[in-house]
Amino acid sequence: MAVLERSYKRYQGALSPEWSRFLIIPRHAYRDVFRSKLFTAFFALSFIWPLVCAILIYLHHNVNALGIMKLNVADVLPIDAFFFQVFVEVQGTIGFFLAMLVGPQQVSRDLTNNALPLYLCRPFSRSEYVVGKMSIVIILLSTITWVPGLVLFLLQSYLEGWSWFSANSWIASAIFLGSLVWIVLLALLTQAISAWVKWRVAARAALLAVFFIPTAFAEIINQIFETRWGQIIDLRALIGNVWAGLFGSFVRQAASQVQESRNGRVVREALFSAPPLWASWFMLFLICALCLWLLSRKVKAYEVVK
Amino acid sequence: MGGPGVISLDALSVTFGRRPILKNLNGELRGRAIGLLGPNGAGKTTLIHTLLGFHPPSAGAARIFGSDIRTEANKIKSLIGYMPERDSFIAKMSCVHFVRFMAELSGLPSAAALERAHEALFFVGLGEARYRNLDTFSLGMKQLAKLAQAIVHGPRLIFLDEPTNGLDPPARQRMIKMVRDIRDSGQAHIVLSSHLLRDVEECCEEIVILKDGQLVVYCNLEEERKANKKFLMLETRGDLKEFVAAVAGLGCECAVTSDHRLKVILQEQTEIRDLYRLALQYQVQIRRLTYKRDSLEDIFLKAMENGSG
Numbered sequence: 001m002a003v004l005e006r007s008y009k010r011y012q013g014a015l016s017p018e019w020s021r022f023l024i025i026p027r028h029a030y031r032d033v034f035r036s037k038l039f040t041a042f043f044a045l046s047f048i049w050p051l052v053c054a055i056l057i058y059l060h061h062n063v064n065a066l067g068i069m070k071l072n073v074a075d076v077l078p079i080d081a082f083f084f085q086v087f088v089e090v091q092g093t094i095g096f097f098l099a100m101l102v103g104p105q106q107v108s109r110d111l112t113n114n115a116l117p118l119y120l121c122r123p124f125s126r127s128e129y130v131v132g133k134m135s136i137v138i139i140l141l142s143t144i145t146w147v148p149g150l151v152l153f154l155l156q157s158y159l160e161g162w163s164w165f166s167a168n169s170w171i172a173s174a175i176f177l178g179s180l181v182w183i184v185l186l187a188l189l190t191q192a193i194s195a196w197v198k199w200r201v202a203a204r205a206a207l208l209a210v211f212f213i214p215t216a217f218a219e220i221i222n223q224i225f226e227t228r229w230g231q232i233i234d235l236r237a238l239i240g241n242v243w244a245g246l247f248g249s250f251v252r253q254a255a256s257q258v259q260e261s262r263n264g265r266v267v268r269e270a271l272f273s274a275p276p277l278w279a280s281w282f283m284l285f286l287i288c289a290l291c292l293w294l295l296s297r298k299v300k301a302y303e304v305v306k
Numbered sequence: 307m308g309g310p311g312v313i314s315l316d317a318l319s320v321t322f323g324r325r326p327i328l329k330n331l332n333g334e335l336r337g338r339a340i341g342l343l344g345p346n347g348a349g350k351t352t353l354i355h356t357l358l359g360f361h362p363p364s365a366g367a368a369r370i371f372g373s374d375i376r377t378e379a380n381k382i383k384s385l386i387g388y389m390p391e392r393d394s395f396i397a398k399m400s401c402v403h404f405v406r407f408m409a410e411l412s413g414l415p416s417a418a419a420l421e422r423a424h425e426a427l428f429f430v431g432l433g434e435a436r437y438r439n440l441d442t443f444s445l446g447m448k449q450l451a452k453l454a455q456a457i458v459h460g461p462r463l464i465f466l467d468e469p470t471n472g473l474d475p476p477a478r479q480r481m482i483k484m485v486r487d488i489r490d491s492g493q494a495h496i497v498l499s500s501h502l503l504r505d506v507e508e509c510c511e512e513i514v515i516l517k518d519g520q521l522v523v524y525c526n527l528e529e530e531r532k533a534n535k536k537f538l539m540l541e542t543r544g545d546l547k548e549f550v551a552a553v554a555g556l557g558c559e560c561a562v563t564s565d566h567r568l569k570v571i572l573q574e575q576t577e578i579r580d581l582y583r584l585a586l587q588y589q590v591q592i593r594r595l596t597y598k599r600d601s602l603e604d605i606f607l608k609a610m611e612n613g614s615g
Binding site for chain 1: 355358359360361380381383384386387388390392393394395396397398399403407408410411412413414415418422428429455457459460461462487488491493494
């Protein structure tokens with residue numbers, strides 16, 4: 001099928017490995033994503049916090065620099081698990097907004113333009129399609145979360161020495177796992193919403209709603225039922241618990257409420273505690289499973305109308 | 307004719323919910339270009355979708371180049387190209403980017419995919435418009451872009467679902483010519499689904515007619531045409547009595563329809579020149595001789611009248 005010959009000819013050359021084909025989707029998607037100058041600027045700004053953290057780590061180990069700035073080592077933030085937890089939380093929040101900008105149009109565009117038959121008539125399965133679409137968000141968010149997080153960890157290890165590294169290597173796995181859970185959750189949520197809400201603006205609003213409306217409901221549940229178990233529908237609280245658990249700062253909150261009569265007698269005493277850590281993991285797992293189910297309902301070559 | 311056919315259907319049935327869409331389809335299709343005909347709702351597109359693996363068969367089996375559509379779907383999909391009936395695109399892409407993307411999804415490495423995308427677009431006649439965004443294309447150009455994505459990876463079997471839909475006559479002619487070019491290249495088999503009998507007649511050697519989800523006619527158009535060449539209509543002048551007896555003496559069936567007209571069904575061993583020889587012998591003028599052949603329209607209408615196959 002040469003341009004000049006203009007005749008049909010079969011392709012006889014080598015093929016790309018099957019396992020790598022899902023990566024074709026993000027590679028082509030980034031062309032479109034980075035065409036927006038606004039997005040590119042926002043993406044660049046998302047590296048400011050890692051830069052600030054790198055400077056803090058550097059200052060922590062540079063007495064001369066501290067001297068110039070008239071600071072004491074004690075005045076500088078300690079570089080410990082909490083430091084990296086804050087890093088993951090800040091970058092995770094920025095990642096949420098990046099996912100909100102990139103994610104919602106990915107599947108909806110294909111559904112609107114009937115593109116799914118074109119993907120699925122090729123040696124490319126539905127699961128490869130979903131993984132390909134998710135990897136747009138996963139790769140993008142990885143570059144601002146666990147990748148710089150691990151770079152910072154390695155920088156700190158380099159400056160502090162081998163003993164610090166060996167004693168705190170669990171922080172590296174917490175950075176990686178904590179970021180990954182958040183990224184996968186965001187990727188699944190954005191794709192599931194994208195599959196069901198075709199209008200991009202509405203999809204973005206839906207993503208915001210998924211994160212903020214349950215917080216209000218959770219508080220209402222907590223107040224009405226005098227409990228803390230309302231948290232299990234609050235995505236922000238769930239991921240916060242998971243991060244705290246991974247960085248070793250999770251404390252199961254407990255509180256008591258005592259009602260007394262005028263003469264000082266205890267009329268009613270209520271004890272309530274927050275859900276355990278495993279409940280947060282379990283709920284996140286359920287949400288991911290729900291997103292996959294929602295995607296499987298929509299990602300089809302053709303929808304059979306009943 | 308040994309080896310597996312292009313498409314083998316073995317009691318293939320497809321059901322949506324409780325509604326049967328394809329009912330017990332059987333057949334072995336071997337042609338270079340196979341036409342899929344049928345009225346609206348007959349199951350043409352469902353059959354194509356089932357062969358592409360979009361709908362699971364509820365019973366029976368189907369094979370493409372000997373590979374089962376259920377168990378070897380990926381192998382089959384690497385051998386086929388599909389041009390859908392409806393508009394199917396990926397938004398915000400230039401035409402060449404779109405076709406290249408499709409080639410890469412079919413397994414071509416990036417560089418080869420780009421090269422083939424350019425070639426495919428020149429082949430379909432979109433060479434000059436290949437850097438334009440697909441959203442700006444006319445309906446005819448979109449049809450060509452769909453064809454380009456279906457052939458960019460050089461498949462062995464190409465499914466074309468209503469490829470001439472919405473095309474003006476010159477564009478339709480170009481599309482038909484391209485389909486014929488692909489067929490004549492001998493590099494790929496084509497399954498062409500269409501409502502337009504003329505499209506199928508111009509491109510296909512074999513036809514399958516579906517009605518209410520059943521296969522009512524399967525025929526080889528070439529053989530059908532050859533068979534019909536034996537059927538002649540003669541317009542004559544002169545005394546027919548002896549001439550008709552002589553023609554019958556050759557073993558041909560003969561019927562006089564009016565004073566000067568007769569129908570003749572030639573035997574295998576009889577040639578037309580034998581009729582001219584007898585006409586000369588019995589002083590009969592043959593003023594007009596026509597082959598009466600069943601058109602595809604006749605075959606289609608008969609199939610529709612005969613009902614279930």
